Amino acid sequence: MAQFREEGLIADVVAAVEAADNQGDTGQFEAVRSFVLAELEAWPTGPGAPNGVLVETAGHHDDRSRNVTIVIRPVRIGAPED
Secondary structure, X not given: OOOEEEEEEHXXXXXXXXXXXXXXXXXXXXXXXXXXXXXXXXXXXXXXXXXXXXXXXXXXXOOOOEEEEEEEEEEOOXXXXX
């Protein structure tokens, strides 16, 4: 699985995750994509919630190990809304 990094408005990040190309282990990549999209779908959008997100993923596997790192962090894009 290749590394992936995207930061921006939630809708833009969702579109980027959906469009990301798999490189390597298709099963691992699709599992990570599904998890990230589910988390972004459940992202809070109420008053005061950050309107952006940073998503970073990386993974690797071989015949001795298998690992995935996923970071999903809120980001405020622009000035806070009043």
